[in-house]
Amino acid sequence: MTAPVHDHGPDAPCQAALDLYARALRSGHVGAREAASPPCAVHAGLLRADHRDPGRLLPVPPAVALPRLLRAVAEDIADHRRRETRLAEAFEPLLALAAPDGDATGTGEIHMLNGLDRINSVITRTMAGASREVLAIQPHASHAGPPRDIHSQALDRDQAFLDRGGRIRTLYQHTTRHAPTVLARYDRLHGDVQARSLDEVTERLLVIDRSVAFIPAVKDRTLALEIRLPALVDYLGTTFDRLWRLATPMFPETVTQPTLNGVTPRQRAIAALLVEGHTDAVIADRLGMNVRTARVHIAKLAATLGSESRAQLGYLIGRSGIVEPEG
Numbered sequence: 001m002t003a004p005v006h007d008h009g010p011d012a013p014c015q016a017a018l019d020l021y022a023r024a025l026r027s028g029h030v031g032a033r034e035a036a037s038p039p040c041a042v043h044a045g046l047l048r049a050d051h052r053d054p055g056r057l058l059p060v061p062p063a064v065a066l067p068r069l070l071r072a073v074a075e076d077i078a079d080h081r082r083r084e085t086r087l088a089e090a091f092e093p094l095l096a097l098a099a100p101d102g103d104a105t106g107t108g109e110i111h112m113l114n115g116l117d118r119i120n121s122v123i124t125r126t127m128a129g130a131s132r133e134v135l136a137i138q139p140h141a142s143h144a145g146p147p148r149d150i151h152s153q154a155l156d157r158d159q160a161f162l163d164r165g166g167r168i169r170t171l172y173q174h175t176t177r178h179a180p181t182v183l184a185r186y187d188r189l190h191g192d193v194q195a196r197s198l199d200e201v202t203e204r205l206l207v208i209d210r211s212v213a214f215i216p217a218v219k220d221r222t223l224a225l226e227i228r229l230p231a232l233v234d235y236l237g238t239t240f241d242r243l244w245r246l247a248t249p250m251f252p253e254t255v256t257q258p259t260l261n262g263v264t265p266r267q268r269a270i271a272a273l274l275v276e277g278h279t280d281a282v283i284a285d286r287l288g289m290n291v292r293t294a295r296v297h298i299a300k301l302a303a304t305l306g307s308e309s310r311a312q313l314g315y316l317i318g319r320s321g322i323v324e325p326e327g
Contacts (some may be wrong), residue, residue, distance in 0.1 A: 013069075013218040016317055024059035032057055044069060072273050080219075088114045088223055112217060119224045120153060123206065123214060126226075126289035127157045130209045134161065136170040137238045139206040139288065155188055161192025172197045174266065175288040177250050186251050196247030199269035263322050267301045270294065271317045281311055 001093060015023070017040045024030040024047060041047050045068050047057040068153035113119045127134070158168060168189075174180050174197045186193060204209050204221065206214040215231045227233055249255045263271070266287075271285045286292040298313075305320060307313035317323055 007127050010163070013040045013044040013046060017044065017046065021046040021059060021139065025062070029058050030054075044150045058270050059150075075314045076215075082270075083112065084218065085222070088112050088217075096172070109226075110232075111227045111228075113214075113224045113226055115222060117286045119214070119221075122226055123208075124153065124157050126208050126212050127161050130161060131164045131166055132209045133166060134158075135205070135207040135237060136241065136244075137203070138172050138176070139201050139203060140218050156186065159189060159191070160188065162193065164199070167192040168194070169244065170195045171201050171240070171247055172250070173201055173288040174199055174248070177254075194250065194291055195251040196244060197250050198243060198247045199265075201243065202239075205236060207233060207240060210234065210237050213237075214231065240289065261320070263301065264297075267297050267304070268317060270297050271301060272323045275304075275314055275323055 016037065018190075020030060021032060029050060030047065035041050035047055035057050042057070044065075046060055046065050048060055050058045060161060110281065113122055161284060168191075170193075172182065177197050182195075186195065188189040202216075204216050208214075211228070211230075213225065213227040213236045215225050215236075217225050226237075240283050269287055270283055273286060278286070279293050279316075280291050280298065284291045287294070301317075302308075302313050305313065305316040307316050
């Protein structure tokens with residue numbers, strides 16, 4: 001009898017393999033023949049040979065097996081990212097060659113920029129030729145952020161742009177309203193600078209003089225798109241304007257969001273995501289905070305509404321009216 005084909009990779013054990021592994025954990029071993037049908041249990045490192053009995057397989061402790069599997073997944077992701085970078089590098093000169101001649105309508109171009117240094121260099125060069133307005137969206141920044149010298153260069157080019165009579169408008173998340181790095185930035189800039197904040201913003205965006213836009217092409221922002229298509233740049237600028245009208249001023253004039261019926265603005269934002277069924281981790285990521293802070297706000301919200309369980313909290317949020325219905 002031919003064993004069934006398991007067409008997944010060895011790092012992704014199927015349900016049959018996991019069931020066999022669970023049986024081995026309960027009994028302390030399984031027969032070697034039993035593992036022939038789902039061979040991925042052995043290939044994934046869930047079972048190992050029993051040197052005292054060739055006919056038996058012993059379970060590898062879960063605390064050992066899981067990190068091995070996760071490490072293999074991480075290595076696979078890293079390999080894909082390296083391939084992604086190599087492809088971007090290979091196509092960058094090809095895009096540059098094709099765009100001028102291939103764009104017979106004169107509607108603009110899109111270029112892929114690879115690496116933080118290259119991205120920063122192109123933005124700096126574009127800013128040097130601009131004089132009207134810069135629109136920026138800056139979501140919650142990770143602790144890994146760009147190097148300090150890139151921050152310094154950005155401040156210098158922004159100040160030079162302001163000195164030429166330009167205006168800078170920036171959208172942040174509410175969680176950054178009192179961040180020392182954000183406040184320090186505005187302490188050092190002089191000119192027509194405005195900032196507002198929202199509970200949630202899009203990924204990073206930079207629109208310069210309504211003619212050029214920059215957006216990240218990958219999550220870690222090591223690849224970016226330089227967009228010079230007028231229709232797309234105009235769309236991004238219009239989207240920014242609409243978000244700007246919904247946002248709360250934070251510089252140069254700070255507006256404090258009101259607390260309604262004991263529920264803070266942050267808690268209202270969390271409540272909206274809770275009723276959508278999101279987990280604590282997703283809520284924290286969407287609102288630019290860590291999970292522990294999100295859980296503190298959820299606990300305070302539950303106490304304010306008198307909730308004793310997660311299910312009851314969703315019901316009480318809906319009944320309280322603190323979340324405005326859509327439509």
